Amino acid sequence: MIVEDKIQDSAKRRIVSKTVIREVRAFVADPTEVCADYHNQHDKHWINDLPIANPMSIYPEYKEKRTSWGINFLGTVVVEVELNDGTIGVGCSIGGEPACYIIEKQLSRFAEGQDPRNVELIWDQMWRSTIPYGRKGLVVHAISAVDLAIWDCLGKLRGEPVYNLIGGKTKDRLEVYAITPRADIAKEMGFHGVKLPCRFGPADGASGLRKNIEDIAIAREQVGPDFPIRLDCYMSMTVPYAIELVKAAAPYNLIWVEECLPPDDFDGYTALKAAIGHMCLVTTGEHEYTRYGFRELIARKCADILQPDINWVGGLTEARRIVAMAAAYDIPVIPHGSSVFSYHLQSAFTNCPIAEFLVMSPQADELVPIFGGLFKSEPLPKDSFIDLPETPGWGVELNDNLRLIRPYKK
Numbered sequence: 144m145i146v147e148d149k150i151q152d153s154a155k156r157r158i159v160s161k162t163v164i165r166e167v168r169a170f171v172a173d174p175t176e177v178c179a180d181y182h183n184q185h186d187k188h189w190i191n192d193l194p195i196a197n198p199m200s201i202y203p204e205y206k207e208k209r210t211s212w213g214i215n216f217l218g219t220v221v222v223e224v225e226l227n228d229g230t231i232g233v234g235c236s237i238g239g240e241p242a243c244y245i246i247e248k249q250l251s252r253f254a255e256g257q258d259p260r261n262v263e264l265i266w267d268q269m270w271r272s273t274i275p276y277g278r279k280g281l282v283v284h285a286i287s288a289v290d291l292a293i294w295d296c297l298g299k300l301r302g303e304p305v306y307n308l309i310g311g312k313t314k315d316r317l318e319v320y321a322i323t324p325r326a327d328i329a330k331e332m333g334f335h336g337v338k339l340p341c342r343f344g345p346a347d348g349a350s351g352l353r354k355n356i357e358d359i360a361i362a363r364e365q366v367g368p369d370f371p372i373r374l375d376c377y378m379s380m381t382v383p384y385a386i387e388l389v390k391a392a393a394p395y396n397l398i399w400v401e402e403c404l405p406p407d408d409f410d411g412y413t414a415l416k417a418a419i420g421h422m423c424l425v426t427t428g429e430h431e432y433t434r435y436g437f438r439e440l441i442a443r444k445c446a447d448i449l450q451p452d453i454n455w456v457g458g459l460t461e462a463r464r465i466v467a468m469a470a471a472y473d474i475p476v477i478p479h480g481s482s483v484f485s486y487h488l489q490s491a492f493t494n495c496p497i498a499e500f501l502v503m504s505p506q507a508d509e510l511v512p513i514f515g516g517l518f519k520s521e522p523l524p525k526d527s528f529i530d531l532p533e534t535p536g537w538g539v540e541l542n543d544n545l546r547l548i549r550p551y552k553k
């Protein structure tokens with residue numbers, strides 16, 4: 144029996160050793176679907192209908208809604224990586240048709256015909272080949288979607304959830320806090336704290352600053368003294384404004400202020416953290432890319448907590464390097480968004496203490512999948528914890544009724 148098992152094991156290894164990626168396919172999701180671009184809401188929804196301070200808020204004609212300047216215009220890109228044994232892995236990002244073009248026309252050549260276990264080599268070739276025009280933003284989103292799909296294949300090949308491929312679980316359950324304008328409901332739902340969207344920025348002057356403080360004061364009144372409150376500022380502020388805001392908010396005990404400044408203002412983040420770090424933590428990184436961007440944030444002492452988005456930063460292959468680098472400086476990593484993809488990463492690393500969960504129902508009053516109709520069984524928090532199943536790969540499959548279009552089929 145033991146001999147038979149060994150023979151079977153060895154046969155399995157031989158099959159796996161011949162496994163190659165047959166095809167990389169890139170799709171756009173039907174624009175009526177929410178999917179990976181959760182700003183792509185069509186009905187009335189807090190994420191689009193509340194004024195939320197942003198880099199375009201200085202222009203009156205674009206300040207009311209982020210959709211007015213096109214926050215959701217790219218839409219979702221979905222990638223399927225199919226192996227020669229028929230295994231299909233899925234990844235996604237924001238990037239829509241332009242990301243499909245980059246993936247099908249350039250990136251796919253580094254994956255197709257390659258052993259999917261050579262995920263580092265594939266990543267490096269995707270990265271180096273796009274340096275002349277990439278490095279940040281859309282191109283790295285495209286790389287991320289391919290990388291995540293390959294990891295899904297690897298999990299399915301080995302019959303293991305992704306977190307087991309990168310070291311296994313460091314915690315049984317993952318605590319989550321809520322992003323929502325409704326602190327009261329977040330507390331009722333049992334979340335480990337809340338993050339409020341900041342509604343006003345420097346262009347709204349002293350009255351806007353007062354309204355921001357009022358929002359925080361109301362939330363504090365609703366949730367009591369011990370419930371953690373964070374503030375998400377979505378790149379909308381200047382250093383002096385952020386310092387003034389944090390000082391004015393001192394009585395309400397904010398845990399952190401997030402992404403106050405444009406991501407390229409490394410010097411500004413250094414100054415901000417130096418000025419207010421004793422009052423409130425400074426966090427950023429949601430719009431930063433790759434180990435190189437995060438190396439700058441760490442070296443320049445820009446942030447107390449780093450927040451890469453696994454769907455944007457370069458996928459799991461790059462995100463795990465960032466988490467390891469941050470660990471060497473005792474900096475926690477609390478990823479932005481990225482749902483199930485970040486849950487696997489966070490489960491596997493000790494310096495990822497809590498996850499964020501976007502409360503994406505229109506009135507922020509019920510828990511729905513962050514990626515809308517993209518996946519079957521996207522994990523939702525239960526009692527304010529995420530419990531990942533042992534399903535192979537990321538543990539999610541595309542919904543059967545999802546309408547996908549492949550614009551650049553080879």
Ligand SMILES: [Mg+2]
Pocket residue numbers: 375376377401402429479
């Ligand atoms: Mg944010």
